[in-house]
Amino acid sequence: MKVFIVNLFRFAIVVFGCCNLAYAQRTSVSIRLTSPEGKALAGVKLSIKGSNRTSPPTNKKGITQVRLPPQIHSGDIVCLQLIGARKDLIIISPLNGCLILPFTGHSQSAVSIVALNRGNQSILEEELKNRKDDLIRGALSLARRFYEQGNYQQSVNSYREALALRPDDAEILNGLGSALTRISNYEQAESVYRRSLAIRTQTLGEKHPDVARTLNDLGELLYREGRYDEAQVLFERALIITDNKPGPISEISANSLNSLGVLYARKSEYNRAIDLYQRALEIQKSQENDNPDLAGTLNNLGNVYHSMGEFEKAQDTYERALAIFNRTLGATHPKVAPLLDNLAVLYFERGDYAQAELLLKRALEIKQKTGADNIDVAYSLNNLAVLYIKRNDYASAEGYLLRSLAIIEKALGSKDPNIAYSIGDLGDLYYLKKDYSRAESLYQRALAILENSLPQTDPTLATFMKRLGKVYVGKGEYAHAQLLYQRALQVEEKALGSDHVVIASTLEDYADLLSKMNRLDEAQELRARIKLIRGKTNRDDIAPPFKPFLLDSQYYPSGWMGDTVGEDGKVNITSEAATIESRSLVATRIDYKKGSKGWAGIYWQHPDGNWGDRIGFSLVGAKQISFYAKGERGGEVVEFISGGISREGKPYQDGFRKSTGAVVLNSTWTKYVIDLSDLKDAQLSSVLGAFCWVGSGGFDKDGHLVTYIADLKVE
DSSP: OOOOOOOOOOOOOOOOOOOOBOOOOSSEEEEEEEOTTSOBOOSOEEEETTOOOBOOOOOTTSEEEEEOOTTOOTTOEEEEEEEGGGTTEEEEESGGGEEEOOOOSOOOOOEEEEEEETTOHHHHHHHHHHTHHHHHHHHHHHHHHHHHTTOHHHHHHHHHHHHHHSTTOHHHHHHHHHHHHHTTOHHHHHHHHHHHHHHHHHHHOTTOHHHHHHHHHHHHHHHHTTOHHHHHHHHHHHHHHHTTOOTTHHHHHHHHHHHHHHHHHHTTOHHHHHHHHHHHHHHHHHHOSSOHHHHHHHHHHHHHHHHTTOHHHHHHHHHHHHHHHHHHTOTTOTTHHHHHHHHHHHHHHTTOHHHHHHHHHHHHHHHHTTOTTOHHHHHHHHHHHHHHHHTTOHHHHHHHHHHHHHHHHHHHOTTOHHHHHHHHHHHHHHHHTTOHHHHHHHHHHHHHHHHTTSOTTOHHHHHHHHHHHHHHHHHTOHHHHHHHHHHHHHHHHHHHOTTOHHHHHHHHHHHHHHHHTTOHHHHHHHHHHHHHHHHHHTSTTTSOOOOOEEGGGTOEEEEEEEGGGSSSOEEEEEEEEEEETTEEEEEEEEEEEOOSSSOEEEEEESSTTOSSSSOOBOOTTOOEEEEEEEESSSOOEEEEEEEOOOOTTOSOOOSOEEEEEEEEOOSSOEEEEEEOTTOOHHHHSSBSEEEEEEEEEOOOTTSEEEEEEEEEEEO
16 A cells, blocks of 8 residues: 655745735725726625625715625735625726725725726726726736635636736746646646746846746646656756855745745755755755755655655654744644645554544545645545554445545546556455455556556566466466566566665566466475575675564464464454554553463464464564553453464474563553564574463453554564
């Protein structure tokens, strides 16, 4: 499943001069209605669109008071309409009768509204011509305000009204491109940006800062479309124009540095990305301490720390960015939502599912205000789906994934390569539910899209081939699965080389398949090759440094022992919310019903159900396994173990066994630690069963033993 972490580019919005402002009292606005010649229009009633409040008729001076709805706040846009007997009139200034209200609370001056009889077409055309500049300024002011409020479709409409009056204005084109990008209309946005770039290059020259602005905007759009190499070229061109330039031009340079940082982070060149972000931050800090662009760069820097496993640094950087956004934009601004998404993913990966869910839903609520079909909404839906899968709530997850897929398909089309990943996520869900037929159909569709859009040596193709291969294994169609694993290996060996660690993982799946086909000698040959690859990639000069992680991100409770495999005993595992030391976590609840053996055990294994047929997961560098545990009533007798899987005749075994010994649980949360610090790297290089729970005493009167485990970490 794919969890989306969101990078933020600069605010691609051009600031224009403002239109007429309605300085009004808090409960009403004073209006003066005149003809184009300045003659007062009396006896006309007005109202605000969407409100049932009607003003008194305008007096002899054309003045009336329009009452404001209580939900109107400072900075909101209101649009006036003429009602009653004078529907023959049309408002020609300000554009569409729309005003921005600052609510100074003390100004008594009236806002001037100009209306004209609909029948005076020639006069109307002449008036529009004379007022063209005013109309453009008004439309641009509304477009900018709509954009800032997250009403991107209305922003597009206002930009288009301005563009109709001035078709070759590059600034209008840039603003329109930004708004179109926010509603995921990428095709039109690209066309608009390229028009702007051509105009600016022709009129200003290739090295003008405004050319660099458009290059950055177009680069952001191409990045969103997954056209990373094209985007990088544009960002580098913009940086060449503006680098080391003083004053306002340095802001453009910061934007280019930030965007290039996003690209290098995507390629896992984290140190280079950090350097670019730090350079951008230095420029932005010298301009203004509290500005949204600074927060956007901090968000992206937090993403790099997140990817590097430096969770404390990531959280601190995210929270600094969030504080700036809240101060400058407000807590419900659309730009806040991606940052909430990123914080949520961080909490998710640290096991705090309740806090992750809260943040994801806040982000989703903000995004949905800008339009239910916005592609950013799909990212939040996808992240919520992953969370619910973690909680085994497949029904909720399916609903979110279907909604996410529908949005992405509407925005990008049914053949865009990006949609294949969403299709694959839905296929993963059905695979987990063992609904192999639906999973097969989705994987086939995703693979067909990618084969038509990616190079035949792209490792992504191999990933989807293996996913489809696992479906055929589940269906017992081993011949189909074998062909897919062979194809996947061919792709990966061409792209990555024959000794890459990814090859070892594919060989494991293939070896398991051959074993199921009773081709044991061939399977053993593959496992020998896996050992050679692992031996090379586990060397200290190649293996990455150890980073703490949640144990259940790599291990799954799948090794059943004792009464769990008998006829009379029974164990149920469920998830429940828990609060430990003021942290909201998700706990694993184990309800064991005593059987004839009188004990039960569950191993957390890698991969699932691995009793020694496959290599385990490397814990080299780990010093301990920590967790919290408690009993339902107190007095429950359990044992916690790490390692210890060693079955005769199996090719792989754990190289150690560590235990807490028998533990009598309290009814309150207690922290436990299994020490691994004295183990050698060879003992930790392939761990099959990193954690085990064994219950053996303290049953209630009905023979149940109920215990809880939370915050299970490898540190």
